[in-house]
Amino acid sequence: MKWNKAVSMLCAAAMTLSMLTGCGAGGGNDEPAEAAGADEEVSAEAKAPADIYDHEAIENAGDITLTMMVSGTAYENDFETEQLPNLVKEKWPNVTLEVTKLPDDNYYTSLKTKLASGECPDIILTQPMYAGQNSCYSMAEAGYLTPLNDLDAVEGRQDLSSVTYKGDIVTLTNSISILGCYYNKDLFAQAGITAEPQSWDEFLEDCKKLQDAGIQPIVMGDKDQYVLQFGLYQLAANEIYSKNPDYDTQLRTGDTSFTDEGTWDTVLEMYKTLYDNNYIDASQSLGYGASQAITDFIDGKAAMTFDGSFNATALTAEGAAGAFERGYFPIPGKEGVYTATCLGAGYSIYSGSDYVDECKELLDYWMDGKSDVWKAYLSTGRTIATYGEGADSTPNYDLFKPFIDLLNEGKGFYWCNQAWPAGTETEMEALFSEMVGGQGTTVEDITQGMQDKFEDLLDD
Amino acid sequence: MAKTSKKGVKNYTSPVFTRRMYYFLIPALAFFLIFWIYPVLQLFYYSVTDFNGINYDFDFVGMKNYARVLSNGTLTNSMKNTLIYAVMTVCISNIIGLAVAMILNTKIKMKGLFRTCAYFPALFSAIVVGFIWSYVYMPGAGMIANLITMVGGDGAAFNPLGNYKTALFAIAMVEIWKGFGTTMIIYLAGLQTVDESLLEAASIDGCTQWQQIKWVKLPLISSTITINVILSVISGLKAFDYSFIMTNGGPGKSTKTLMFQVYETAFTDQKMGRASAFSVLAFAFIILITVLMLLYMNKKEVEL
Numbered sequence: 001m002k003w004n005k006a007v008s009m010l011c012a013a014a015m016t017l018s019m020l021t022g023c024g025a026g027g028g029n030d031e032p033a034e035a036a037g038a039d040e041e042v043s044a045e046a047k048a049p050a051d052i053y054d055h056e057a058i059e060n061a062g063d064i065t066l067t068m069m070v071s072g073t074a075y076e077n078d079f080e081t082e083q084l085p086n087l088v089k090e091k092w093p094n095v096t097l098e099v100t101k102l103p104d105d106n107y108y109t110s111l112k113t114k115l116a117s118g119e120c121p122d123i124i125l126t127q128p129m130y131a132g133q134n135s136c137y138s139m140a141e142a143g144y145l146t147p148l149n150d151l152d153a154v155e156g157r158q159d160l161s162s163v164t165y166k167g168d169i170v171t172l173t174n175s176i177s178i179l180g181c182y183y184n185k186d187l188f189a190q191a192g193i194t195a196e197p198q199s200w201d202e203f204l205e206d207c208k209k210l211q212d213a214g215i216q217p218i219v220m221g222d223k224d225q226y227v228l229q230f231g232l233y234q235l236a237a238n239e240i241y242s243k244n245p246d247y248d249t250q251l252r253t254g255d256t257s258f259t260d261e262g263t264w265d266t267v268l269e270m271y272k273t274l275y276d277n278n279y280i281d282a283s284q285s286l287g288y289g290a291s292q293a294i295t296d297f298i299d300g301k302a303a304m305t306f307d308g309s310f311n312a313t314a315l316t317a318e319g320a321a322g323a324f325e326r327g328y329f330p331i332p333g334k335e336g337v338y339t340a341t342c343l344g345a346g347y348s349i350y351s352g353s354d355y356v357d358e359c360k361e362l363l364d365y366w367m368d369g370k371s372d373v374w375k376a377y378l379s380t381g382r383t384i385a386t387y388g389e390g391a392d393s394t395p396n397y398d399l400f401k402p403f404i405d406l407l408n409e410g411k412g413f414y415w416c417n418q419a420w421p422a423g424t425e426t427e428m429e430a431l432f433s434e435m436v437g438g439q440g441t442t443v444e445d446i447t448q449g450m451q452d453k454f455e456d457l458l459d460d
Numbered sequence: 461m462a463k464t465s466k467k468g469v470k471n472y473t474s475p476v477f478t479r480r481m482y483y484f485l486i487p488a489l490a491f492f493l494i495f496w497i498y499p500v501l502q503l504f505y506y507s508v509t510d511f512n513g514i515n516y517d518f519d520f521v522g523m524k525n526y527a528r529v530l531s532n533g534t535l536t537n538s539m540k541n542t543l544i545y546a547v548m549t550v551c552i553s554n555i556i557g558l559a560v561a562m563i564l565n566t567k568i569k570m571k572g573l574f575r576t577c578a579y580f581p582a583l584f585s586a587i588v589v590g591f592i593w594s595y596v597y598m599p600g601a602g603m604i605a606n607l608i609t610m611v612g613g614d615g616a617a618f619n620p621l622g623n624y625k626t627a628l629f630a631i632a633m634v635e636i637w638k639g640f641g642t643t644m645i646i647y648l649a650g651l652q653t654v655d656e657s658l659l660e661a662a663s664i665d666g667c668t669q670w671q672q673i674k675w676v677k678l679p680l681i682s683s684t685i686t687i688n689v690i691l692s693v694i695s696g697l698k699a700f701d702y703s704f705i706m707t708n709g710g711p712g713k714s715t716k717t718l719m720f721q722v723y724e725t726a727f728t729d730q731k732m733g734r735a736s737a738f739s740v741l742a743f744a745f746i747i748l749i750t751v752l753m754l755l756y757m758n759k760k761e762v763e764l
Binding site: 112222439 | 512513514515516517528532594597598599600601616617619620621622623624707708709710711712713724727728729730731
């Protein structure tokens with residue numbers, strides 16, 4: 001009996017302790033800094049730096065170890081885990097850079113755990129705006145990121161608004177990611193198409209020509225529902241952001257809504273046309289994964305596929321159809337051609353780091369556009385840089401050039417989900433799949449569903 | 461051995477199991493409290509907050525998360541999908557498992573090899589099985605589609621994962637394929653405890669094979685049936701792997717199970733507080749179903 005009592009008391013004590021510890025987790029947020037007022041503008045022009053960091057911090061630091069954590073899969077002679085630490089050691093023998101590279105899901109879990117315990121690495125990988133679980137806005141709001149306004153590498157750059165939180169640049173990124181339409185030039189020629197389409201009507205005509213020639217116009221792997229974003233965001237750039245670049249900001253203030261006429265209803269209707277006419281075969285695409293769609297494209301079973309610059313290597317590989325010539329164009333809109341081209345993930349410095357200035361010096365060296373680290377970084381072929389030496393030697397640069405030109409002309413817009421609370425796009429994808437899968441869902445249901453989800457996610 | 465003291469209190473000690481032996485419970489108890497009880501209590505705690513998984517400066521929101529989960533339709537949809545999935549996997553894997561166990565409990569040649577083959581799929585991880593079956597189910601070029609084409613059918617039209625009506629059944633079949641070997645092994649162990657003399661007596665009394673199964677074998681392995689059914693129910697109600705790997709909850713929301721919805725709410729929507737509330741409700745639901753099943757099955761055992 002005594003033992004039973006003792007065990008019961010132990011359990012009760014543990015439960016009480018756990019409750020108290022849990023309560024403490026909420027209240028004890030003394031590190032890092034408190035979030036700024038919620039009514040301030042989230043994204044704004046970068047503030048001028050109040051102080052300039054110590055540009056010789058590393059030289060004066062003695063032997064130090066900097067830590068860095070990124071997501072991805074480490075390859076042989078991997079840039080982040082092998083080349084970068086070696087190049088840093090060459091430049092500064094007193095610095096040891098320890099890099100951890102984890103698969104995406106592990107990275108997110110590990111990052112959250114380390115942030116919660118105050119043991120976060122000095123440099124971490126973050127995404128622009130609200131994209132992903134490592135979005136720079138969410139992390140900056142929680143006070144985890146150091147402002148980078150005083151870096152030399154950001155001086156004069158006007159393209160960093162999607163990594164600028166309340167006037168502070170919080171992520172250093174120099175790469176862009178593009179969404180576009182890869183196409184098989186041989187199959188286009190076979191169907192009598194001689195030029196890339198410049199309007200939505202021309203695009204539909206080309207699809208019809210391909211279909212009439214017995215060629216499947218477009219293949220998509222809609223079983224991985226995220227691929228729906230590849231087409232929809234391009235159309236949104238054409239039909240929504242080109243007319244109202246502040247559309248998403250206004251969504252948050254309630255001045256616009258997903259249900260507004262001439263916005264998402266138009267985009268969804270346009271994309272649905274491709275399924276209605278069987279230019280994308282929903283009966284097949286809903287059972288196809290993204291990689292299976294890529295395989296079909298390189299095997300010459302379809303003339304086009306919507307995909308990103310991040311999959312260029314796979315989409316330009318030789319398949320069963322041999323080494324046919326490939327092109328890449330932005331899906332045109334009804335009144336012009338715009339592009340869904342956004343800043344890629346970049347590097348942030350943890351605000352609780354003991355080596356903030358050292359990390360800034362390292363990042364400045366890395367991103368200076370000419371250093372050995374920069375050259376090694378570009379030579380991976382996974383980065384489409386917008387400046388610096390060797391930017392034009394990026395693999396597949398010819399494919400990306402038209403998009404970069406559009407971006408430089410001010411005709412490039414970020415990917416929609418970067419500005420939405422995470423989860424809005426999954427609702428859009430699920431409802432769109434239901435519509436093309438014949439479940440009776442309408443365009444109005446989708447826009448209403450997106451609006452409801454958006455409001456629901458912002459509600460807390 | 462439990463002795464009763466003068467005050468009527470049972471004393472759970474003996475010369476072999478002395479009081480000192482209870483100290484050995486402490487490490488296990490500590491692990492249990494730290495790694496199970498504590499996280500579960502944390503789950504309850506987070507379920508009444510607006511924690512997003514990143515920002516620890518969160519607030520209490522009372523029962524709002526519960527109200528939202530119950531009102532926004534995600535619980536209903538995922539519960540419906542989970543129940544269909546669980547019923548399918550429980551029924552089919554137990555029927556197949558029992559049938560195969562009975563066959564492999566007879567005196568046939570190479571039964572060791574057959575037993576190994578039947579158990580083989582259980583050795584693979586869910587990730588591997590999910591990827592393999594994605595290609596088996598692939599429309600047009602998948603294994604089944606090719607077989608259909610070879611026999612003159614329309615292989616291109618075979619698209620079980622892309623069809624709203626079949627996607628849930630398709631992933632449940634994969635779970636059954638992988639899991640029936642484990643079920644079979646447990647049934648096999650149960651069948652081997654059936655006394656041969658009882659079967660012999662039944663045979664002498666003129667029982668047919670079916671009557672022997674119905675009136676002798678099944679009643680004698682009723683506790684094995686209970687174990688298998690309960691384990692399958694728990695596994696079915698916790699379904700996550702194949703929805704995640706093979707369909708990612710799609711097409712649409714047709715394969716979103718309870719656990720998938722918890723995952724999506726926590727890691728896609730970044731609503732850790734709401735996901736915790738969802739988990740608490742799912743936990744209660746699974747406990748309720750399991751307890752009811754257990755009571756029913758135990759009652760049946762006694763009747764048999």
